Amino acid sequence: MDSPSSTEEVHEALKDNASRPYGPARSARAEQLVEQAAQTGDRPMLIHALQALITAYEYDGSSDRMLVPFARVLKMWDERPEDxxxxxxxxLHWHFKWVSAGLIWQPNVPLATIGRWLDEMERRYRLAGHNSQAVHAxxxxxxxxxxxxxxAATxxxxxxxxxxxxxxxCEACERHNRGDxxxxxxxxxxxVRIWQAVTDGHLTCAEEPHRVLARTLLPLLRLGRAEEARANHLRGYRMVRGNPALRASVAEHLEFAALTGNEARxxxxxxxxxxxxxxxAxxxxxxxxxFLEAVVVLLRRLVALGQGDLEVPTPRADRPTTTVAALLPAVEAEVDGIVATFDERNGTAAVSGRSSTRRAQEPLLAELPLGLRGTPGGAVPVIKKTEPEPEAPDDADALIAEATRLAEAHDPRAxxxxxxxxxxxxxxxPPVRAxxxxxRVMAKAVADPAGTVEDFRTVAREFALAGDAGRDAVNRARAGLGALIDGDEPPPGTDPATVLAEVTALPEATDAVLWTVRFCxxxxxxxxxLRGPEARNPDSPAKAxxxxxxxxxxxxxxxxxxxxxxVxxxxxxxxxxxxxxxxxxDLLAGAAEAFVAAGVPHRAAESLQLLAEVxxxxxxxxxxxxxxxxxxxxxxxxxxxxxxxxxxxLxxxxxxxxxxxxxxxxxxALSAAHLLDDVDPPVAARARMVAVFAFRRTGRPAEAVALLESMLPDVDRRGDEHEIVHVRQVYGECLADIGEFRTAAEELIAAARMTADRREHASLVHAAANALDGAGMSDDAGRTFERAAEVWREVGDRDAEVRAIRxxxxxxxxxxxxxxxxxLEMLEAAAVPxxxxxYFETLRQAAHLVLNWPPDERPEKLAARAVDLADAAADGFFGLDEPGSATQSMFTAAMLEERLGRSGDARTRLTALLGRHTAAGREDLADSVADFLERL
Structure with missing residues (x-):
């Protein structure tokens, strides 16, 4: 990058840097511009450059570095305030507050110096006409x-x-600090009450509600409001992730996960x-x-779970990972060293006491399902909670008898x-080993019946060698059924029909063996x-x-x-x-009662679940x-x-x-996803989508985005085209809901490229165009709307095509x-009578376009023509029983008339409209017309 030399070039460079996101690159550029501004000899420009550097340091997480440039600005103020x-x-006075509050976190600065600095701040504020509110803070x-x-209380x-x-x-930051x-x-x-205006989005700033959402997590848990805490984590973490200036907030999210049974998160x-x-540096x-205190909370929790040997990512050593047991004492030692410097400077144990209390926290909840899908592919180790060891058996024979009894009773505890x-x-x-x-194979077959064909054949051979012909036959039939489920031909000797004929002729076959083979x-x-030439035909011979x-x-x-x-x-x-x-x-209710009578409640629950679904x-x-x-x-x-x-x-x-x-x-839904992630990912994903729908319907799209982001890698890895496209479409829509329009457009366009369905493709391109429009990318949006219109025309949806043209x-x-x-020409061309x-909406929008047209650029008589368009739209909407749209058209017509100097006509029109709504009992619309009349 060329260095600016003239005052004008430095000025433009400062403006350019101010538009960049906060971070090391912006701060480094700000440092360069301070030196270049100094070389111009323009003191006011140098002041602006120094203050831009102070702000950059504050927001890139390097606030301890702002004291030097601030001292330089303060000296320039004392020398020539007229600059x-x-x-x-x-x-200058605003930054005085930042620096004063930050000095307490520089252990090399004595308390007496901090006190004098605060006195100086109070003096300068008084001279500048500011009160002492910020000083007391x-x-x-x-x-x-x-x-x-x-x-502190005083x-x-x-x-x-x-x-x-x-x-x-700002009031958002003040509420954050008061709540602390x-x-x-x-x-x-x-x-939590003080923070609510921030968490609800009524008070915001560059760092809020980011910090407050994190700060609420543990207080909400202590209050028993776990649902709200989970919501704030889902919504808030993506706001602070990766931001060095918000390390403390990232730490609070990490700490929250460690204390709610979400160690993997x-x-x-x-x-x-x-x-x-x-x-x-x-x-x-x-x-x-x-940050390190929160890491200790997690590492101590892992040690308590018996996970000291777990490999965790860290750049501390030559290897990219180290064990929990190795990392914990190193982090603890660094934390102890930091707090000791403060205790020595302060002459109190306040900092170390708070740190010890934080690090010693025990879980606030044994488990709080977050609904977030873990990273596929093993990027993060799986946390296995230590289960209590079963009591030692009296003897193996007693255990064998108990296992046999449970198995014959179809009890899964077997x-x-x-x-x-x-x-x-x-x-x-051998029979017991078999x-x-x-x-073990039966347990495996629950999730993957097709993948256990050879396993069942192996088990069958073990029973045959053990002399149990009946169980040999049962497991061969199971193998054949597994092959059929996978769409393959049963291996030799495993076709269920053949095995049934064999077992029927077997004198020693028990009722249980006969039943199992018959059911296979x-x-x-x-x-x-289901798969044959008369699939699902209720009148087919196969069905009979x-x-x-x-x-x-x-x-x-x-x-x-x-x-x-x-049966x-x-x-x-x-x-x-x-x-x-x-x-x-009736069949399912009967099945449930039969299973209850048989003492197999888990099977009764299966029937009742299907009954509930039906x-x-x-x-x-x-x-x-x-x-x-x-x-x-x-x-x-x-x-x-x-x-x-x-x-x-369900x-x-x-x-x-x-x-x-x-x-x-x-x-x-989130509890369901938590339980099903490892055993049935598709149903877990469907449960998350239910939660996403509910989040959106209740106006909580940010939480929906967090869920969708966590599940996208898994859906991309194992989902079919339809599922991938659907999830990405909803993700794009949710991103647009929270104002991240550009990313939303990228997701929607990517989804459009994946689908072969032309109508779905058109819908996604249209949605992407809306997102680009929301991002202010008018040229890109226009081209994308044009493409959407073309595809809508191709699939024959005239209404959607018109919407894209508009x-x-x-x-x-x-x-x-x-x-x-x-x-206007484009709108009029789209308005085919x-x-x-x-059609009527296009007329209304054409009139509204004329209303917004700068009067000094608008052709003569166009406003009067637009009134006619709005009237035609209103008449059409009333004919379609769309009084709300008709009212908007009448408002447009009235405003146009007012600009034409026909205020009396505008009032007459609206008075008539008010009477029409009142007579029809449309109170809300009547109120809006009355309000409009008053403003007119």
Missing amino acids: FDEYSAHS CRHYVAVHVGDTAV HFDRWITAERDDMAD WLTTQGQDEEA ALEILAEHAGWLTLA GEPVRYRLF AEVWERVAASGADLP RIAES HVQALFLDW GLDRLLATLLAAAADRPYEKGS LHISAQLTLSAGDPEPAP TMRGGDPAAAEAHLDRALTVGGDRLDAESRGRLAA RAEIYVMLGGRDTEAVST GHAWTLVQREEPDWPGA DSGYE
Whole structure:
């Protein structure tokens, strides 16, 4: 980059640098410009350059470096105050406050020096006509820092009761700092109340609500308001991520995750900021201290979980990782060293005491599902919570008997007992070893039945060698069914029909063996029907054969409740697949009761879950919720995490359908995602999308964005085209909702390129054009609207095409050189006469365009013509029973008439409109017309 030499060039360079984002690059450039400004001999310019450098240091996390340039500016003020314009004089006193408050975090500055500095600040403020409000705030911060609670309280009271003037911090920052003090005094409720105007977005600044959202996390948890804390984490972390000036806030998010059972999330945050573990040149010690304290909280928590050997990312050593056990003492030692310097300077143990208390925190919640999808591919280690060891068995024989009993009762707890048999150390006979292998494959088959074909064949051979022909046959039938599920031919000797014939002729085959093989055969026939030439045809011979077979099995299972429940359940699935949902509820209710009678509540819960889904799809979400309640009651503690996750996912959908329960939907959906991430990622992703919908419907798009960002890598990795496009579309829409228009457009365009569906492509391109328009990129938006119109024309959607043309027209008047005639011509060309909504909306927008046309550039008589367009639009909207749109058209016409000097006509028109709305009982519209009349 060429160095500016003239005063004008330095001035332009300062303006250019002021438009850059804060960070090391901006600060480095500001340092260069200070020297170049000094070389010009222009003292006012040098003052501006120095003050720009001070601001850059404050916001790039290097605030400890601002004292030197500030001292230089202060000296220039004392020498020649006439060199300072109003802005730079104000900045001088404003920066005085920054420097004074920051001195307490420079341990090499004695307290006496800080006291004199504050006295000088008070004197200069008085001379400049400012009050002492900001001075009391700074004195309060110093007293808090050294642990003088009485003095801190005194200055706090003076601070909040003093009149605010133009040296007061912005109200958002003031509320942040006041809330900080209240939390130290145990007044979490009052602090959260003070912060609410900031967290709600009513008070904002460059660093708020970023910092307050982080600051609320632990107080909200202490108040039992975990849902709000989770929301603030989801919304707030992406605001502070990677920002060196907001290290303390990043640390608070890391700390929150570590104290809510989300150690993996905390590790992700640490991995993203591992560079901060190494001391950077010019890094303020307070930011380093606050960050390292939070890291200690996490590392201590991992050690407590028995994860001292866990590898964590860090640039501290030659390797990119080190163990928790190795990193913890190094970080602790650095924290201890930092706080010792403050204690020595302050003559109190306040800083070390606060640090020790923070580092010693215990979890505030055992588990708070955040709903965030962990990084795929193992970028962050998996945290395994230590489970209590089972009690030692009396003997292996007792365990074998218990495992056999549970397995024969179809109790899923059998798997755990078989594992205890395996771990018993006993010399196990071949049949027992085969049962253990079978149990493991069955557990694997729940998530991946097609992937266990060879495993079942291996188990079958083990049973054959052990002399158990029945279980050999069962596992061969299971292998064949797995192959069919995967769309393959069953391997030799595993076709369920062949195995059934073999078992039927086997004299020693037990009822349980016969039943299992028969059921594998039924499932195979079901698959054949679903995939065959008459797929899902309820009148096909294959369907009739299945019905007969199931009726026979049901009759044979009359006094065997488990088998009865299984037949009723698959019968319900058959009727649903045939497009006949009417019998399904009774079949599923019967299945649930049979499973309860059989003592297998987890299977009863499965039937009740499907019953709830059928009922929900049938339009009765309240009844569906009752079925889910019954499923949870019946299943009780026999439900595993996957079953509870599926029930929660369905319940979240029901809450959304019921309406008014979106908060519950979010919480339930995120819990479901947490439970299902490792066992059923597609259902977990669907649950997150339910939460995203609920977030958006309740006006919380920032939280939706956080969820979507966490799930995108996983969806891209395993999703199909439709899912990837849908998720990216919603992500783009949510980004637009929070004002990140440019990124939104990029996502929407990327999604448009992925889809082969032309209508979907057109919709995504149109949405991208709207986002580009929101980003102020008028030329790009115009081209994209034009492309959207072309594709809409291609798919034959005239209304959508017109909407895209209107969007394009408006971009013409948002350019540096607006093209008003071109925009109007485009709108008029799109207004092909018909009786539809879009025709009248195009007329209304054409009239509105004329209304906004600069009068000195607008052709004569165009305003009168626009009144006619607005009238035609209003008449059309009233004919379509769209009184709101008609009212907007009438407002446009009235404003045009007023500019034509026909105020009386405008009032007459609006008075008539008021009477029309009043007579029709449209009170809201009548009120808006009355307000407009008053303003007119």
